[in-house]
Amino acid sequence: MAEPAATINDDSAVTAETPKKELGPVFKVAAGPTKWLDDRIGLAGLGRPFFRKVFPDHWSFLLGEIALYSFIVLLLSGVFLTIWFKPSMSEVEYQGSYELLRGITMSDAYASTLNLSFDIRGGLLLRQMHHWAAMLFVAAMLTHSLRIFFTGAFRKPREINWLIGVSLIGLGLVEGFAGYSLPDDLLSGTGLRFVDGLIRAVPLIGTWAEFFVFGGEFPGELIIPRLYMVHILLLPALILGLIAAHLALVVYHKHTQYPGPGRTNGNVVGYPVFPVYAAKAGGFFLIVFGVLTLMGATMQINPVWVFGPYNPAEITAGSQPDWYMGFVEGAIRIMPNWEWHIGSTTWSWNVFLPGIGVMTLFFGIMAIYPFVEAWVTGDKREHHVLDRPRNNPTRTAFGVAAMTCYAMLWIGGGNDLVATQFHVSLNAVTYFLRVAVFVMPVIAFLVTKRICIGLQRSDRDRMLHGAESGVLDRAPSGKYSERHRPISEGEAFALTQHEDLPALLPVAEVDGMSEKEIKSEQRRRRATRFYFIDTLRRPTRAEIEEAAHHHLHPMHLEGNGEHHAIEEVEEEEHHLAR
Amino acid sequence: MTEDTTHGRPSTEVATVGEERYPVPDPGLEPHLPRLTDVDEKAADRATRQVATFFGLVPVLAIGFAVVYFAVPGDAYIDFGPLRANTRNLLLGLTFGLALLFLGVGAVQWARKLMDDREMIDYRHGASSSDDDKTYMLTELNKAANEAQLTRRKIIGRTLIAAIATILLPMVVGLADLGPWPTKKKRAETIERTIWAPGVRVVNDVTFEPIKPENVEIGQLINGEPANLQDLEGSEYQIEKAKAAVIVVRMDPNTITIPPSRETWQIGGILCYSKICTHVGCPISLWEQQTHHLLCPCHQSTFDLGDAGLVVFGPAKRALPQLPIAVDAEGYIVAQRDFLVPPGPSFFERDSRNDFKRGDN
Numbered sequence: 001m002a003e004p005a006a007t008i009n010d011d012s013a014v015t016a017e018t019p020k021k022e023l024g025p026v027f028k029v030a031a032g033p034t035k036w037l038d039d040r041i042g043l044a045g046l047g048r049p050f051f052r053k054v055f056p057d058h059w060s061f062l063l064g065e066i067a068l069y070s071f072i073v074l075l076l077s078g079v080f081l082t083i084w085f086k087p088s089m090s091e092v093e094y095q096g097s098y099e100l101l102r103g104i105t106m107s108d109a110y111a112s113t114l115n116l117s118f119d120i121r122g123g124l125l126l127r128q129m130h131h132w133a134a135m136l137f138v139a140a141m142l143t144h145s146l147r148i149f150f151t152g153a154f155r156k157p158r159e160i161n162w163l164i165g166v167s168l169i170g171l172g173l174v175e176g177f178a179g180y181s182l183p184d185d186l187l188s189g190t191g192l193r194f195v196d197g198l199i200r201a202v203p204l205i206g207t208w209a210e211f212f213v214f215g216g217e218f219p220g221e222l223i224i225p226r227l228y229m230v231h232i233l234l235l236p237a238l239i240l241g242l243i244a245a246h247l248a249l250v251v252y253h254k255h256t257q258y259p260g261p262g263r264t265n266g267n268v269v270g271y272p273v274f275p276v277y278a279a280k281a282g283g284f285f286l287i288v289f290g291v292l293t294l295m296g297a298t299m300q301i302n303p304v305w306v307f308g309p310y311n312p313a314e315i316t317a318g319s320q321p322d323w324y325m326g327f328v329e330g331a332i333r334i335m336p337n338w339e340w341h342i343g344s345t346t347w348s349w350n351v352f353l354p355g356i357g358v359m360t361l362f363f364g365i366m367a368i369y370p371f372v373e374a375w376v377t378g379d380k381r382e383h384h385v386l387d388r389p390r391n392n393p394t395r396t397a398f399g400v401a402a403m404t405c406y407a408m409l410w411i412g413g414g415n416d417l418v419a420t421q422f423h424v425s426l427n428a429v430t431y432f433l434r435v436a437v438f439v440m441p442v443i444a445f446l447v448t449k450r451i452c453i454g455l456q457r458s459d460r461d462r463m464l465h466g467a468e469s470g471v472l473d474r475a476p477s478g479k480y481s482e483r484h485r486p487i488s489e490g491e492a493f494a495l496t497q498h499e500d501l502p503a504l505l506p507v508a509e510v511d512g513m514s515e516k517e518i519k520s521e522q523r524r525r526r527a528t529r530f531y532f533i534d535t536l537r538r539p540t541r542a543e544i545e546e547a548a549h550h551h552l553h554p555m556h557l558e559g560n561g562e563h564h565a566i567e568e569v570e571e572e573e574h575h576l577a578r
Numbered sequence: 579m580t581e582d583t584t585h586g587r588p589s590t591e592v593a594t595v596g597e598e599r600y601p602v603p604d605p606g607l608e609p610h611l612p613r614l615t616d617v618d619e620k621a622a623d624r625a626t627r628q629v630a631t632f633f634g635l636v637p638v639l640a641i642g643f644a645v646v647y648f649a650v651p652g653d654a655y656i657d658f659g660p661l662r663a664n665t666r667n668l669l670l671g672l673t674f675g676l677a678l679l680f681l682g683v684g685a686v687q688w689a690r691k692l693m694d695d696r697e698m699i700d701y702r703h704g705a706s707s708s709d710d711d712k713t714y715m716l717t718e719l720n721k722a723a724n725e726a727q728l729t730r731r732k733i734i735g736r737t738l739i740a741a742i743a744t745i746l747l748p749m750v751v752g753l754a755d756l757g758p759w760p761t762k763k764k765r766a767e768t769i770e771r772t773i774w775a776p777g778v779r780v781v782n783d784v785t786f787e788p789i790k791p792e793n794v795e796i797g798q799l800i801n802g803e804p805a806n807l808q809d810l811e812g813s814e815y816q817i818e819k820a821k822a823a824v825i826v827v828r829m830d831p832n833t834i835t836i837p838p839s840r841e842t843w844q845i846g847g848i849l850c851y852s853k854i855c856t857h858v859g860c861p862i863s864l865w866e867q868q869t870h871h872l873l874c875p876c877h878q879s880t881f882d883l884g885d886a887g888l889v890v891f892g893p894a895k896r897a898l899p900q901l902p903i904a905v906d907a908e909g910y911i912v913a914q915r916d917f918l919v920p921p922g923p924s925f926f927e928r929d930s931r932n933d934f935k936r937g938d939n
Contacts, residue, residue: 054700091812097652121647124664125671157705190860193820194876197858197923207765207925212756217768218820218859221813222757254702262607268700269607279689286682290675297671298663312820313783313801313853315861317875332858332893333877339895344929350893351858351924384702416878426878427891489605496602541601 055277056257056270060147065281067140068243069288070133075240077130078232084120086112087182087228089221098305106309109184109224113304129296134179136292138172138324145169145366149399151386153256154370155379161249164242166366170359171239173324178231180302180322184224187302189310190319192223194332201351219312256386259497261490265384320414330412331358334433358409365402376527377501390459391498393452394531397445404444408437449534456536459495462487463539464547486548496538503533607697615691625691632684639677646670765927772804772822774901774916779805780826780850788910789826791845799865800826801853804913821921823853823861824901826911827883829870834884837939843902845911850901851887852921855879857894859923872898886934896924897934 037043055061088108094101096111097118116123145165148154154162177195181188196218200206215222254268263269271277307316321329331354340347373395374380389396411418412433419426466484473481487495504525510518539547615622646669654665707715723729758764779788783801786808794800802824810818831847843849851872853861860876870884879892887898899921902914919933 052698054698089813119652121652121666122670124667125674129671190876193860194858200923200925201858203926205926207760207769207927210925211758211760212753215757217817219813219816253705254700260608261605262699264604266702268702269697270700271695272698276689276693276695279685279693283682283685283689286678286685288682290677290679290682293671293675293678297668297675310816312816313803313823313861315863315875317864319860319875329877335893337857337879337889337893337895339924339930341930341933344931345926346924346928346930347926348895348924350895354893382705416875430878430892489602490608492602493604497604538601544601 050251051274052272053251054268054270054272055255056263056268058258060151061255062284063140063144063147065284066288067137067144068247069285070137070140070292071239071243072285073133073289073292074130074137075236077126077133078236080126081116081123081130082232084112084116084123085109085182085228087225089184089219089224101305101308104309107184107224109182110304110309113183113185117305125293125296127296128299128301129292131180131301132295132299133292134176135301135323136288138169138176141165141169141172142324146399146403149369150389150396151256151258152383152392152395153386155383156374157253157382158249158256159370159374161246161253162370163367164246164249166363168239168242168246169366170363171235171242173359175231175235175239176322176324178227178235181227182224182231183302183304184310185304186307186310186314186316187304187319189219189312190315191321192219193312194321198351198355201348202356203347203352206348219310254384256384258386259388259494261493263385264497265382268384318417320417323410326413327362327406327409328355328358328413330409330415330433331355333415334409334412334430334437336434362406369398376524376531378524379501385497387498390452390455391535392501393449393456393535396452397449400448401441401445405437405441408433408440412437453534453536460536460539463492463495463544492544498538500537501528501532501535503529503531503535505529607699610696613691613695622692625687629684629688629692632680632687635680636677636684639673639680643670643673643677646673760927762927769821769922769925770920770928772916772921773806773810773818774804774822774913775806776913776915777906778913779906780824780901780903780911780913781805783823790909791848791905791911792909794826794828794848796828796830796847797867798828799867801863802826802850820859821854824850825853825862825865825872826850826903827865827870829884834870835886837886837934839939840886840900840902843900843914845903845905848903848911849883850903850911850913851881851883852899852901852917854922855894856889856896856898856921857892857923862898886938888934888936896930900934 034043086108090108091105092108092111094104094106094111094114096102096115098114101114113127116127118124148162148165177191181192181195196210196214199213200210202209210218213223213226214220215226255270257263257268257270260269271280308314320326332351335350335354338349338353340349387395389399412430415429415433416426418424418429466486469483469485471483473483475481506525507513507518507521513521615625646666650666650669652664652666656663656665656668728735758768760768780802781788781804783803786803786805788805789800789802803819804822804824807815807818807822826848827850828846828848834847836844836849853863855862855874855876857874857877857879860874862872862874862879862881864873864875865871866873870882871890872881872883874880874892874894877893879894880890881887881894881898882890883898887900889895889897899917899919901917903911904914906912919930920928924930
């Protein structure tokens with residue numbers, strides 16, 4: 001990596017200014033209590049490393065912040081809800097102000113949810129905010145994880161933080177599910193009925209797990225108090241602890257940054273915590289909080305009074321889980337009905353594989369990916385400058401393939417709605433998705449990879465031939481061409497500061513390697529070829545200089561496509577040979 | 579360029595440093611461009627007014643929230659075209675939400691327009707600890723182990739590990755009473771039986787009225803429950819209802835297939851099936867009268883009630899269990915006995931050999 005500070009011009013890079021000796025009014029007012037605290041906890045020393053800590057600025061870094069802030073909103077609104085919600089399945093006769101359900105026997109949980117919605121001032125607002133915040137929490141975590149994935153921010157030294165993030169998504173799903181199961185309305189009870197079926201279907205231990213979770217047969221009278229404990233104590237504590245660790249690691253590693261002039265692997269360029277980020281991040285928290293409040297005020301969500309109390313013999317058409325469970329729901333729906341009946345046992349693959357299997361696979365693949373990629377590249381160095389997604393086409397293609405698979409499952413979760421809204425056969429939708437869930441990701445992989453390589457070519461074009469100027473020249477022969485302008489040094493640096501990762505030929509000389517080592521190395525090298533063989537190489541300094549030289553001749557016209565093609569084939573061979 | 583390919587071993591440093599890594603030299607940070615608010619005092623004043631206005635609106639809205647809380651009645655509704663909302667809920671949310679939003683927008687505007695926006699550089703350190711720290715820790719760790727006599731009296735360390743491992747046992751054992759153990763006997767009393775018994779009347783699940791065959795028309799579907807469900811209360815009621823719910827349908831006997839073994843289970847084309855899906859246990863209720871198909875709204879498993887409840891589509895494997903019915907002395911439909919197989923979703927110990935399969939008769 002380059003010496004970071006060498007080229008920095010003193011005007012543009014300003015380090016922390018020392019405060020003036022004269023104390024401003026703020027300092028004078030704060031002097032008393034601050035000194036008191038400092039005498040006891042060493043306030044200045046505690047704050048010093050963080051006060052002017054630098055964070056880089058980019059909109060995509062806000063996704064994780066949205067997740068954090070919606071979690072804080074969840075904690076705040078959740079505390080409000082616990083004041084009135086009664087997690088009990090004992091039966092009461094509803095006597096509240098919602099007339100359509102008055103006199104009906106229902107669980108205390110459902111009755112207290114109705115009470116919150118109709119009789120507690122602000123209760124409905126907080127309930128709806130809580131639900132919207134939960135939706136946003138999971139959505140923000142997932143999009144944040146996509147940003148991390150596509151920019152390669154999971155690479156060393158951030159693998160542990162990636163794993164913490166994956167765990168947080170998993171816990172977020174379970175936490176959300178536990179939450180929307182609590183009101184004990186018809187929809188949430190249907191969700192629990194599904195979970196009962198899912199737990200039972202686990203081979204060997206399913207029935208035991210079911211009896212242990214539900215305290216006997218479904219639905220029993222323990223599941224809601226138990227889920228309540230899980231929802232307001234166990235999982236929030238785990239999530240909070242993991243978020244603390246997640247943020248501590250972000251502070252320790254310092255934030256990654258996008259490539260750009262002056263940005264190197266050895267520095268971090270951005271704004272200080274005080275005052276800029278205190279205002280920006282604090283302000284953004286309030287914006288997220290405010291938007292969630294406005295959503296709670298104006299957008300109805302989970303109107304439990306419409307569904308009625310849970311009744312195991314009733315259901316409504318179009319019953320669906322919250323969106324983030326949609327992919328599991330879809331897997332369950334499109335799964336063929338495979339079930340083994342061996343002796344006096346039943347192996348319910350039709351429920352176990354799409355239910356437990358898909359979730360395990362989803363989180364398992366996410367968890368191991370950084371280690372797979374590190375094994376392929378053999379890269380043991382730290383990375384703090386993010387990849388532009390195009391510069392690792394295979395990784396990007398994997399990501400899009402996974403998103404496509406998720407999308408197919410998600411569509412499957414609403415196959416009945418797709419059928420009714422688009423007037424197509426439900427069976428056809430289901431059969432299509434059974435194939436599409438495997439085929440579409442492959443197509444997405446290939447297309448994405450080609451798009452990335454195309455974008456790399458356009459970068460390369462910009463590097464070597466400059467940017468389009470919009471000025472057309474007509475040659476004496478009548479041929480038109482567009483004049484190109486050289487791009488700025490800063491852009492050129494940003495476009496070329498990633499590395500070319502080599503596609504390696506099989507090991508030729510094997511002296512000093514055991515049979516096992518050779519095998520593993522050959523496998524790794526095959527993987528590097530799969531990953532990098534058709535990745536475009538960056539222009540070298542010589543090529544850039546040569547291209548710049550060409551531009552000195554005003555009459556030079558851009559080479560035709562054929563010329564390019566030949567050049568690139570040669571490059572690839574060259575690349576392979578290295 | 580990047581690897582020692584002759585031996586084919588990945589080196590720890592894959593890429594070389596220097597020219598090849600950066601074909602274009604780092605020009606350093608781009609020069610700071612002043613914003614309008616940096617050079618035009620009027621623009622800066624305008625931004626200041628914007629920030630102050632946003633902040634100034636917050637107390638107004640906060641007080642507005644308090645006023646709404648105490649002044650607006652809970653039964654007032656706003657009707658505005660397709661929108662219908664509880665006035666108090668809407669106004670509480672609008673005042674509080676806008677107060678939060680304005681506070682946030684004001685702060686961000688302040689940061690963007692007025693706070694110094696020159697970027698700063700911080701330098702990174704490697705994530706690993708320094709060699710000095712490592713050496714210190716290893717030496718001290720060794721010293722500490724010696725001081726604790728752990729190296730000399732190894733038995734302490736070994737028994738300590740065993741002790742810590744087994745101390746977890748009580749915590750696990752303590753959870754054994756999470757629920758009753760589903761032993762063979764327990765299963766036979768719970769998930770493998772329902773409260774259907776010989777002579778129990780099939781009643782309408784809302785009105786609990788018994789059903790006479792002559793009142794059931796061809797094509798009609800009735801959601802039923804056992805009459806003895808009314809004797810139960812609380813969780814027992816829910817548990818039994820979740821297993822015993824049935825549907826009674828009448829189909830034209832000439833258009834359906836009734837296996838010979840089930841000739842006596844029906845009354846002139848009136849058949850009774852479990853309402854609980856054999857997939858994950860949703861109550862099935864979408865009845866396609868013409869095809870005799872019954873569709874589960876949860877995962878779209880489809881059962882053919884005109885063909886012994888066999889699965890024709892979807893993720894369910896097993897046919898819907900059929901309840902043998904008859905008519906009692908007073909002419910009402912009653913169960914001949916409990917289901918022959920447990921209704922509801924599969925579980926591992928379920929003996930599924932007796933379920934009706936395609937080709938059985």
